[in-house]
Amino acid sequence: MTHTVAPPPEHPASAGPVRLLSGWARTHQPTDWAAHSATYGPPPIPRRTRGQGDERLIGLVDQAGLRGRGGAAFPTARKLAEVRSGRGRAVVLANGCEGDPGSNKDHALLTLAPHLVIDGILLAAHAVGAGETMLCVHRGDPLVHSLRAAIAQRPNEPLLPTVVEVPARYVSSADTALVNFLTNGTAKPTQKSPRPSQRGVRGRPTLVDNVETLAHIALIARYGPEWFRTCGTATSPGSTLITVGGAVRLPGVYEIELGVPLGHPLRLAGGPARPLQAVLIGGMGGRWLPMPAAHELPLTEEDCRAAGGRMGIAAITALPAGACGLHTTARALRYLAEESAGQCGPCMFGLPAIADDMTDLATGDAAPEDLARLRRRLGVIPGRGACAHPDAAVSLAATALDVFADDLHAHLSGDPCPPGSAFPLALPRHRPDASHP
Template identity: 50%
Template sequence: MNRPVPPLRPDGHGAPPPGGLDDVRLLADWYATGRPATLADHLERHGPPPVTAAGGGPPSVPLVEAVEAAGLTGRGGAGFPTARKLRAVAGRRRRAVVVVNAMESEPASRKDQFLLAVAPHLVLDGAVLAASAVGADTVHVCLPRDRPAQYRRMDAALDERRRARLDRVRLLAHALPHAYVSSESTALVHWLNGGPARPQGGPPGNRERGVDRRPTLVSNAETLAHLALIARHGPGWFRRLGTGDEPGTLLVTVAGAVADPGVLEAASGTPLATLLGRAGGPTEPLGAVLLGGFAGTWLRAEHLHTPLTRRDLAPLGAAPGAGVLVALPRSACALTETARLLGYLAAQSARQCGPCRLGLPAVAEDFTALATGRADQVLLSRLRHRTALLPDRGACRHPDGAARLAGSALDAFAEDVGHHLAHGPCPAARRPPRIPVPPATPPETWR
């Protein structure tokens, strides 16, 4: 991949995806019209949010029960059951707050950026419905500071809703520092409370004491868009696509060595190879794919038949993660690519706990030595030992993701590791990088 993934699909006209529209829900308006949906477009297609149509009272079917029956899980990466998050906040005594996490700090992902560009009111409907379900009077929409055009579009969408007097809660947009860990839920809350956008470890959690010390629901933008559709169409409709254990659709950013990179919507359980095919197919023979983003898992090409579900990917040590699928050709050096990703993850840590201050740089340095042919006799054993020390020790899950990436590379590319250790770097290690890595954002700027 020699250039960043475009925020919209390259056709730019909303042409139907390969295979038709059978599994398109969140992006249906885009494919139907070829333009971002205004509030008038949105209301014409979907009608007002059910809570508004009911005169400000609860939806005819209690939302939390509908979401639970639908089996909706978070689309931000963790896959936590959405109904459980709603109940945890709704059960508190104080007035709650809702935070829309649209930061999308995973560098390889464009799904939330795409969704907010073409269907912002679907996300905002979901946020308003979630606010009604948990008893919130304020919704904070968190966007990255370095995408001013995205912020202006969101501000315009919020203005449309205010002029239409559509919502009975306050909706506010915020532009936050765009660092890798600034999208972590406690980092968002800490920034909204006046601090830097750094993760905060330890109790109490956001659900007990978040923004303004009030119970706070933090939810990914895509998750809220699904919630808005479930509220309108019901859990049975949502379950018509996907698998029994993991129903519904999800947005996936397909990038790398494919002819038509971009954002796709697909039913859960779609094989990885099918997703690559819908992105135009590989442009050259593939050696592996990176699933889940920079903190994801490398999978060899022989695993491309695997369905995109947590259940099917678990035996491979993988998960859908942030909904990213990067195709790496055989002509690239996977160890060199991994070393660059680890260097970025080390530079993007909050530097407030041992695994981030010491462990991540050490792992990144060892992996760079392996990739560039500067390995000593004990490097591999030292690298595996250091990688094993990272998980479950940090103030957030940032070290866990880096450990997952490093460990999967050592396993998936064991033959390459042996060659680099015995003979030095392969010829592919000297070729231009295939996965773009953005500049790191220093922690001192996260305010």
């Protein structure tokens, strides 16, 4: 039986929708099982034959137009249907391994609304006919204890997830890395076929979805696709959580309507603390965009691609004027090189090489021929790696050369920025007070 509840309240027009974080918005406290039950009731799972799957729920998700919130923006209903039609008893993996140092949205959601995520896990398991569910977070994250406590609060429901601790590495957050870790103990990503939805954990069809995606499924199951589409755009409906960091007055995690201009989450974060020269969108493997030109860019995957980038991980880092974009990018590239899985040439040799080249450009130790060499390297790495990690690093480097072209010219002319002009792109990790302003 479906539990009838009122939809979550909306924020004032200046702030936008609050759906995923509605419980926190009312009480400013993480939502425990009692508060969650009073607000939402049990997950609306109809009684069906065990393992049969639920085409109706997949249809609702399809009508809602939900796309993955983990960075790839893949249509969620398509993935659910593919797992449901696979051979063997399916597995559901909720991906809460937030590997990017510039993102805190999944950590905020799992801290403030864990039961909404658990509801989504149970509903997705029912939709695909799964026999096992897991919730993956990084090893050593305090969330391990709070999530196990949240699961223990719930009644003895079938298919409650097991919390799995995954190595705390950047690349461990990839869906194929999670599948490999749970199958053979090695958290290394791959781009090889078949996809996890076809052959995943221990050879079984596996749904790997970001925890925010699963929380949206829990809301769609209760309120319907029409409600879900009352915010967002026709092709990018709904709301999303976004991390806003860098040179803003109130860095934190905010819920926004998809399609709002990039300047909107900056305003929610109190506005720039200093004049801005650029923003990094999509995390460490994202793209630089110049300011103020990017201020009106609509935050949808389609609009970001049209602007030469992609929304990717919903994270924005504001770079202030006076900081050196080349120094900042060189540090990020060094981090990405060190965080690679080390399983292919483009990562083992290509990423350290482009990090070295960018460092030489940042410190003024490069000549025009060194810039030409870097551009050649950026042209041959994409598409050659064992996973998408080197491609993301190349995109970051390539956009830096374009957006910070004036700095690049000055550095090559013997006028580099001082060494201390790099700007930190990472957020403080696992701090409860960093979850939301």
